[in-house]
Amino acid sequence: MRLLTFLVPEETPAGPATVQCTGVVIGDDVIDLTDPAVGLPAEMDSLLGMGEEALERAADAATSSARRFRLDEVQLLAPVPVPPKVLAIGMNYRAHAAEMGRELPEHQYWFNKQRTSVIGPTEDIVVPAVSEQVDYEGELGIVIGRRAKSVPAERWLDVVAGFTVLNDVSVRDWQRHSPTFTMGKSFNTHCPMGPWIVTPDEVGDPTALSLRTTVNGEIRQDATTADLIFRPAEMIEYLTTVFPLEPGDVLSTGTPAGVGAAFRPPRWLRPGDTVRIEIERVGVLENHVVAEVPVAPPPEPVVDDRR
């Protein structure tokens, strides 16, 4: 099953508006899970938090009278537009650690991406005015489906809702400002995610998937998740030793070799570029790159803070 979050235009008493829905993909169609015939929430983290019951209702929606749209006539958002947490692991492919001149990690090296950096598959990656060193990192994302602490490795799949494609966009000079990576990993728009969540039954072994990243059609990363150093089972055991994972949390599992920083000279993303990440049995995530549009300093603290 493929679950997603999307916007549709809707007439309201106040005039035209867009409304957010959750959906399930059936062929070329998406079925609206917020339709009263199904009655699921418009927020994916709430839907996932309902557990098996929600997934059964989503699966049954295919044969319900719920409204459906053509997939190409809705605007996809990130499958979880505002995840409770976004955590990413660094140096988790041997060849990537080597190209970055780093030792193989003894422990799992986790950092967080601020959840405000999440965008969907139709939104643009913005090159911020403060840096030119913007890089792509194609990664397999894990979406958590159940609140859990202290999960043994062998029970990792119990807490997983599914998999998605994630671009861990990184601003390399800001990344090096501090050992935690957080600043260089959290610029607005620097966590593209999507196009949907694919449930584990359709993905099979997540450590046997091909992953390919292209920039303007040129192959930059061509790898398999079989080369992961730490695997999803170990990740979930390690993280939940310390804190609970919750429905809608996103874990990004690391990037293989071929990032722009590893080229001599480096090949940074530039306005006008298109980054495409394809992961076998999960999907394709494609985003365009644009320049930050300079704005006059705001007279008051910024409230509309998406750019």
Ligand code: MN
């Ligand atoms: Mn990464």
